[in-house]
Amino acid sequence: MRPASLVKVLPAALVVAVLAYLPYLPIELPGILPGRVNGPGSLQLLATCLVIAGVALSYDVLFGRTGLLSFGHALFVAAGSYLLTISLADWSLPLPVAIVVSLATTTLLALVVGGIALRVGGIAFAMVTLAFAQAASIIVMRNPGGVTGGEEGKSLNRSAAPDLLVGVAHAPYRYWLALGFVVVSFVAVTLLVRSRAGHAMAAIRENEARAAVLGFDTYRVKLLAIVVGAFLGGLGGVVHALVLGGSSPHVTTTEFTLALLIMVVLGGAGSTWGALLGGFLYTYADARLVELSGAGFADALPDVAQQVLAEPLFVLGLFFIVIVYFAPAGLTGLGGRLVRRGRAT
Amino acid sequence: MTDFVLIMVTGVGLGALYFLAASGLSIIYGLMGVLNFAHGAFMMAGSYAGWLTMGALPGSWSVATRLLVAVVVALAVGAVIGLLVEVVLIRPLYRHHIQQVLVTVGLSLASVAAAQGIWGADPRPVEKPEWMGGTTLVLGARLPNDRFLFILVAVAVFLGLLALLHYTRLGLIIRAGVENRTMVEALGINVHRTFTVVFALGGAAAALAGLLYSQYAGTVSPAQGGSLLIYAFIVVVIGGMGSLVGTAVAAVAVGLVQQLANFYAASGVGDLSVVLLLALVLLLRPSSLKGAHA
Numbered sequence: 001m002r003p004a005s006l007v008k009v010l011p012a013a014l015v016v017a018v019l020a021y022l023p024y025l026p027i028e029l030p031g032i033l034p035g036r037v038n039g040p041g042s043l044q045l046l047a048t049c050l051v052i053a054g055v056a057l058s059y060d061v062l063f064g065r066t067g068l069l070s071f072g073h074a075l076f077v078a079a080g081s082y083l084l085t086i087s088l089a090d091w092s093l094p095l096p097v098a099i100v101v102s103l104a105t106t107t108l109l110a111l112v113v114g115g116i117a118l119r120v121g122g123i124a125f126a127m128v129t130l131a132f133a134q135a136a137s138i139i140v141m142r143n144p145g146g147v148t149g150g151e152e153g154k155s156l157n158r159s160a161a162p163d164l165l166v167g168v169a170h171a172p173y174r175y176w177l178a179l180g181f182v183v184v185s186f187v188a189v190t191l192l193v194r195s196r197a198g199h200a201m202a203a204i205r206e207n208e209a210r211a212a213v214l215g216f217d218t219y220r221v222k223l224l225a226i227v228v229g230a231f232l233g234g235l236g237g238v239v240h241a242l243v244l245g246g247s248s249p250h251v252t253t254t255e256f257t258l259a260l261l262i263m264v265v266l267g268g269a270g271s272t273w274g275a276l277l278g279g280f281l282y283t284y285a286d287a288r289l290v291e292l293s294g295a296g297f298a299d300a301l302p303d304v305a306q307q308v309l310a311e312p313l314f315v316l317g318l319f320f321i322v323i324v325y326f327a328p329a330g331l332t333g334l335g336g337r338l339v340r341r342g343r344a345t
Numbered sequence: 346m347t348d349f350v351l352i353m354v355t356g357v358g359l360g361a362l363y364f365l366a367a368s369g370l371s372i373i374y375g376l377m378g379v380l381n382f383a384h385g386a387f388m389m390a391g392s393y394a395g396w397l398t399m400g401a402l403p404g405s406w407s408v409a410t411r412l413l414v415a416v417v418v419a420l421a422v423g424a425v426i427g428l429l430v431e432v433v434l435i436r437p438l439y440r441h442h443i444q445q446v447l448v449t450v451g452l453s454l455a456s457v458a459a460a461q462g463i464w465g466a467d468p469r470p471v472e473k474p475e476w477m478g479g480t481t482l483v484l485g486a487r488l489p490n491d492r493f494l495f496i497l498v499a500v501a502v503f504l505g506l507l508a509l510l511h512y513t514r515l516g517l518i519i520r521a522g523v524e525n526r527t528m529v530e531a532l533g534i535n536v537h538r539t540f541t542v543v544f545a546l547g548g549a550a551a552a553l554a555g556l557l558y559s560q561y562a563g564t565v566s567p568a569q570g571g572s573l574l575i576y577a578f579i580v581v582v583i584g585g586m587g588s589l590v591g592t593a594v595a596a597v598a599v600g601l602v603q604q605l606a607n608f609y610a611a612s613g614v615g616d617l618s619v620v621l622l623l624a625l626v627l628l629l630r631p632s633s634l635k636g637a638h639a
Contacts, residue, residue, distance in 0.1 A: 069443060120627060123380050123442075127582045128627055134575055135620040254575065258382075258450055265447055308462035317455025324447045325437070 012186065019179055022046065023172035032288075040171035047171075047178040047243045049283040051236055054178075054185040056263040056279030057272065058232035061189060063261065064270035065198070066225040067205030069122075071257050072129030075113065075136050076230035078252040079106040080237025082140065082154065085247045086147055089157040098160075102238050103231065110230030114223050121208075130254060137252040148249075155246035165242055174243045181239040182276065185232050189272055192228060201225050205270070262320050268330025277331060286312045350486040352604045358492025360600025361499030362561060365554035366577035367584070367592050368506060369427075369547025375523040375587020377540055378442055382449040383430060384551050384577065385570035386456040387423055391552025392559035392569060393460060394422040399472055409474040412560075419552040427548020431541050439537075453571070460567040468564035477560065495557055502550060503593055510589065515542060523587045579619060583626050598622070 025037040033042040055077055062068040083102035087093045093101065117128040143150030158166050164173045192198045200221045203211040212218045241247050250256060259282065267278020289312035308314055327334040370384050395415035402411045434452065438444045477491040510516035518539050521529045530536055558573055559565045576599065584595030599619050607615035 069446070116624065116628065123374075123378075123446075123586075124582065124627070126380070127578055128624070130575070131579060131620045131623045135617055138616045138620075255571075258454070261447070261450065262454070304463055308459045311458035311462040313458035314455050314462060317451045317453075317458060320451040321434070321448055321455070324444055324451065328444070 016179070016183055019050075020176065023175060034291075038172070040168045043171040043175040044243075045284070045287055047175040048240075048287070049280045050175075050178040050182050051240045051243055052263070052283040053276045053279035054182045055233055055236035055240070056260050056267070056282075057182075057185045057189055057275040058229045058236060059257075059260040060264045060269060060272075060275035061192070061201075061229040061232065062225055063264055064268075064275065065189075065193065065205065066201040066222060067208075068222060068225060069126045070117075070129040070226070071126045071254060071261075072113070072117075072131075072133035073229065073233055073260055074252055074254065074256040075129075075133040076106050076110055076233040077237040077240070077256070078136060078140065078247070079109055080234030081241040081247040081251055082148060082237075084238045084241045085154045085156055088160040089154065090147060092160070095161060099238055103234050106234030106237070107227060107231050110227045110234075111223070114226035114230070118219055118222055118226070130257075133252070133257060134254060137249070137254070140249050140252045149247075151249055153246055153248040156241060158245075161242065166245075178239060178243050181236060184235070186272060186276070188228075188232060193272070197221060197224055262316070264330075266320060266323055266330055268332035271330070271332050274330050274332035281331075282316065285316055289315055347484070347486045348608065350484050351488060352608050353601070354483075354486070354488045354492055356601035356604035357597055358489075358495045358600070359604060360597035361492075361495040362554060362558055362573070363576050363580050363599055364499045364593050364596035365495075365502060365550055365557065366573050367580040367596055368502065368589065369550040370577050371581045371584065371587060371589065371592045372506075372519065372543055373547045374581065376519055376526070376543055377435075379435060379445045379449070380442075381547070382446060382574070383452040383456070384449075384547070385574035386453045387426060387548045387551035387570070388555030388558065388573055389457065389460060389567060389570035390426050391419040391423045391555035392565045393464065394552065395419045395556040396469065396471055396559065396565045407474070408472050409476070411472070412474055416553065416556060419556045420549045423548040423550070423552025423555075424545040425548075427551075428541055428545040430548070431544035435544070436537070436540075457567045457571065464565075464567070466567060468562075468566035470564055471559050471562075473560060473563065491560060495561070498553070498557065499596075502553070503589070506589055515539065519543060576619070579623050583623055 023038045023043060028036050034045065035041050037043075059070075059073045062070050062073065080102050083105055084098055087098040087101050088095065091098075113129070113132050117125055117132070120128060140148045141150060148154055156166075164170055165177065193202075200211065200216045201224075203214070203216060204218050204221055208218055211221075237247075237251065240251065260279075263278035263282040264275050265278070266282060267276065268274025290310055323330065329337070366384070366388060369387075370381060373379055373381050373384075395412075395418065398415040398418040399408075399411045402414060430449075430452065434448050435445055438448060473491075477494060479490050480487040481490055481493070482488075508516075510520055518529065518534055518536070522536055522539060526536060554573065554577075555570055558569060562569065580592060580595045580599050583599065584591035584593070599622065602622055603615035603619050605615075606618040610618075
């Protein structure tokens with residue numbers, strides 16, 4: 001490896017090293033994390049944040065990299081998650097086979113759904129993907145034959161999962177699994193973006209008509225983006241099910257896809273770090289804002305205002321609108337702008 | 346036969362609700378190209394405005410009178426909210442369609458969360474006039490009375506909007522704008538003012554839909570608007586974005602398909618068949634999405 005590329009890899013490697021070390025850190029961060037950093041509660045929270053960050057990155061392959069506004073990404077995450085839990089519990093497959101089955105089926109699903117939805121473009125594409133995801137969500141909620149568990153969700157078959165991933169004491173292993181998923185997604189997306197196909201995706205995002213005139217087969221490139229995004233999303237669903245010990249119907253809903261969209265825009269669309277940061281912060285804020293808002297500074301406000309501020313989605317929604325107006329490139333874009341301004345003066 | 350009549354009327358009744366929810370969405374999309382995700386929030390605002398009004402009015406008034414006042418209040422609230430959203434949030438992002446979608450997504454998220462914080466996530470019961478809860482015997486079928494009311498209101502709104510579009514100057518501008526907005530601007534007409542009016546109209550229609558839907562469900566809850574919004578989207582897409590007649594036809598078709606499938610297949614198949622209908626329409630007539638004449 002050339003020294004120049006080593007320097008580029010260094011910050012990412014450093015972040016991964018620090019994150020991987022967290023389960024050995026027995027300190028308390030009052031307010032920020034529940035209990036000790038290496039306690040099971042904190043690690044479970046961080047693991048969830050990491051998985052969702054990786055899923056947000058998979059959505060960014062469509063939205064930020066290729067310019068496809070899809071409202072159906074939840075379909076693929078849910079497919080990975082539910083296929084894993086169902087194949088472990090109902091079909092009694094061993095874990096590796098179950099993972100392969102989940103990912104293969106999710107990829108196939110992406111080929112079919114993407115192939116159909118890409119017949120139309122723009123807002124219509126968004127609507128078609130929304131409809132497919134909604135259909136899947138309805139099926140999961142109706143619980144056909146008791147397979148999906150309906151609104152309760154479907155819990156992981158604990159006897160089929162390896163011992164290292166089950167139980168409170170093994171929280172660090174689940175955390176490392178989530179971190180591993182993020183690293184895999186990061187590497188995959190980085191390689192994709194640098195490849196020929198990645199450049200074609202960027203060309204389509206900037207000006208699809210021009211890319212088509214230049215000789216790119218835009219339909220195939222867009223389908224590739226959907227399939228890669230769905231594969232990584234499905235992998236995220238598998239890891240999500242393993243980390244959280246089951247599939248929740250929440251990952252099938254349109255709200256989940258909208259949340260992914262918000263995460264990506266919040267962090268910075270079309271930026272690997274941005275999507276990861278957005279996904280991590282959104283999930284963290286969603287889980288922790290309730291405790292943070294109860295920290296005392298809101299006591300002076302009337303009751304109604306306190307109740308509203310205690311809704312994490314209210315705060316996140318407003319923050320999101322502000323970002324769309326004043327920092328269209330997201331948090332990472334904002335950071336980059338500030339750094340450049342600092343250098344200029 | 347009895348079942349068939351019942352399904353027909355309930356299906357058209359449901360379609361009437363879908364039409365009310367989709368009409369504003371369709372005109373807004375056709376004229377401005379804005380996919381308004383906040384439409385669900387408008388509906389929620391209407392249902393809560395109606396619920397609060399009915400609770401605040403003296404209990405000595407009959408339920409029907411209070412409902413009538415609630416409808417007026419909901420219409421006003423919906424129109425004001427639509428107007429504010431257009432002027433404050435949508436206008437600065439003119440010609441940035443993706444950003445407009447994002448802003449309305451953020452708005453719908455925040456407003457549903459706010460309603461949850463103030464009134465709680467659980468459904469609250471709504472008072473219903475006695476007549477609306479009853480049934481009428483037609484051709485041997487016991488038909489719920491509220492469906493007739495929904496159909497009546499939807500037909501009135503449909504005719505009203507058609508008259509507005511075809512017999513007023515504003516309607517002329519809207520129709521011309523849907524057809525070719527740049528040309529209308531070039532002719533020296535202020536389309537922006539029309540945008541505001543259209544958003545206010547859409548907000549009022551949405552609020553009415555939300556209020557009637559809460560009557561249909563018997564409860565108000567923050568999640569109601571969102572679930573109705575998905576069907577409204579489907580109706581708008583099937584009907585051809587921007588076409589009012591298409592929206593009306595699609596709304597009735599979706600309502601009927603849903604009820605028929607729910608009855609003759611199994612409960613829950615109706616929702617799926619609606620989605621299938623959408624996929625079919627898109628595959629057979631992708632051109633219907635490009636927007637038709639208003």
